[in-house]
Amino acid sequence: MSAFTKPSHIGRKISRIRELRDMKQEALAQALGTSQQTISALENSEEIDDEKLKQIAKALGVSLEALKNFSDEAAINFFNNFYDNSGSHGTNFGTNNVCNFNPLDKLVEAYEENKKLYERLVQAEKDKVEYLEKILKDK
Template sequence: MSTLTKPNHIGRKISRIRELRDMKQEALAQALGISQQTISAIENSESVEEERLIEVAKALGVTVEAIKNFSEEAAINYFNTFNESPNNYFGLNHCTFNPLDKLMETVEENKKLYERLLQSEKDKIEYLEKLLQQK
């Protein structure tokens, strides 16, 4: 019987969650302070002791219940909900502001700051000239 057809194959669930989080076995192993081979063995195990499962869940940033209740179908349904939003284009939410307007605001702010700096430098030069004339 393959691991894909066993609904409670904890190791396979750990593997799929790790893959969905874009994490390599080496990274998970390093987070747990164990070897990559040990991670491979865990992912091939149908059951994992509770203490180890708690450590793995913490390293993956999920709860133990999330691992135990994980299913491919639920994960697919979860990610498909993002595509059902009417303001969603290519998986990204539509901006509520015009990015070019924001850019122009930044340009104007920089221009004002530059003008203040320039005025400050003029004031400094004027002050230094007065000091030189007094000597």
């Protein structure tokens, strides 16, 4: 941890997570139903009550615990470990994708399932009409 940041400064943690999520203060303000100035003030606060933190965490898409325990070092370690375990080592990220199924087979499966559902729906309607006709004949 650098000497410039305090580990307990929750406002800086909010700011860093917001920046990592590529979110502007205005966007966070809109998600919370407040103003950009309020977000700026929150990011300068050393302490924020838990209820407000829950709302902020939800708007940022993280858990309350992740927000409270965030550190730059942990984030860097996470991404370093992800890269080290990705197997791509020096290649473009995401180029080693392997498709384990034939998309046309999946399309045919979906079509067959829709056909079966339609046939069940038609049969249910026929049963309903038959039932109503029986009721009318009995009157």
